[in-house]
Amino acid sequence: MRDGKIIDHIDVVLENCEVITLPANVVGSMHFDIVTDKVYVNNYLGTLTSRRSVIIDDLQLHILAKGNKTIEQVWKPKNTMTIFDRFLEFPDIVYLDVYYADTSMDEYEVVWEDLTSGGENNKLQSTKITDAGDCIITISRINADT
Numbered sequence: 001m002r003d004g005k006i007i008d009h010i011d012v013v014l015e016n017c018e019v020i021t022l023p024a025n026v027v028g029s030m031h032f033d034i035v036t037d038k039v040y041v042n043n044y045l046g047t048l049t050s051r052r053s054v055i056i057d058d059l060q061l062h063i064l065a066k067g068n069k070t071i072e073q074v075w076k077p078k079n080t081m082t083i084f085d086r087f088l089e090f091p092d093i094v095y096l097d098v099y100y101a102d103t104s105m106d107e108y109e110v111v112w113e114d115l116t117s118g119g120e121n122n123k124l125q126s127t128k129i130t131d132a133g134d135c136i137i138t139i140s141r142i143n144a145d146t
Contacts, residue, residue, distance in 0.1 A: 006101040012061075015092035015120050018074045020083055026067025028134060030096075032059040035111065057111045058140045061096075065133030084127075084135045091115065091125035093139060110139045 010027060012020045038053045063084075071086065073079045081089075096108045115123035125139045 005104070008099045008101045011095075011097040011099065012093055013095035013097060014090070015094050015122075016074065020071065020086070022063060022067055026064050028062035028064050030059070030061045032056040032108070038109075053109045054107065055111060056096075056108045058142055059096075059110060059138065060140075061137040063135040063137070065135075068133070068135065084129060087127045087135060087137055088129070090120075091122050091127065092120055093122065093125060093137065111141055113141075 007024045007027075009024055010022045010030070012022060014020070033056065035055045035057045038055060039050055040053065041048065041050045068082050068084045070080045070082055073081055087093075093110055094112070095110065098106045098108070100106075110122070111124055113123045115121035122139065124141060125137065127135060127137050129135055
């Protein structure tokens with residue numbers, strides 16, 4: 001995160017490449033620890049490219065109740081569910097892309113431990129709905145086995 005920059009929206013990128021966009025006005029708070037930076041260098045079709053990835057842990061994302069919109073299920077077109085139900089049912093957040101008002105962006109990769117043999121769910125992710133109807137998503141190695 002960049003000090004003093006105004007956030008426009010956060011894209012929550014899921015394991016199946018689905019993206020849920022959260023406008024800044026529905027995010028109550030977000031905090032995390034940066035664990036490490038990784039640099040990936042690949043030769044793709046004869047072009048050598050690099051990508052920096054910032055790995056984060058101990059994430060807590062607080063989404064206000066007004067952000068619980070209905071979305072279409074990517075894997076079942078014409079079927080819908082709410083954003084909060086999607087997070088409750090499938091613990092599969094992979095990245096958070098933070099977009100700023102000046103159009104710059106920071107990408108954060110969350111820590112991941114497979115919950116299932118297929119690798120599509122993260123056992124480090126938990127989601128709860130508060131009495132006020134807000135959604136709290138936590139992704140953390142801290143107390144993961146308790």
